[in-house]
Amino acid sequence: MESSSNKDMKQVFEQLANIKAVEPNAKLQTLTLSRLNKKNIIPLNWVRAVACLFILFISSEYYVFYNNKSNRQDVASYVSITNNTLYNE
Secondary structure (H helix, E strand, O other): OOOHHHHHHHHHHHHHHOOOOOOOOOOHHHHHHHHHHOOOOOOHHHHHHHHHHHHHHHHHHHHHHHHOOHHHHHHHHHOOOOOOOOOOO
16 A cells, blocks of 8 residues: 555656656847846936935035034933943942
8 A cells, every 4th residue: 555645756756757848949048148248237317316315415414413513412412321330339
């Protein structure tokens, strides 16, 4: 008496044996190579836009944090001072 797993394996192998090979298209290699050699170039307008946003971000950071002397004390109030002592003496 065969176990059910052996029957399942035989069924799978029979299905795999019935698979027929397919002939690839004659232009498949040339199409694949042409797609691989195609360069993906980022448009110059996108690079300019990102560069402008980066410069705008850096300049706003400089203006907010370094230009106003009174803001330094305000920013320091947001940073909490932690007490890392383990034992109370």
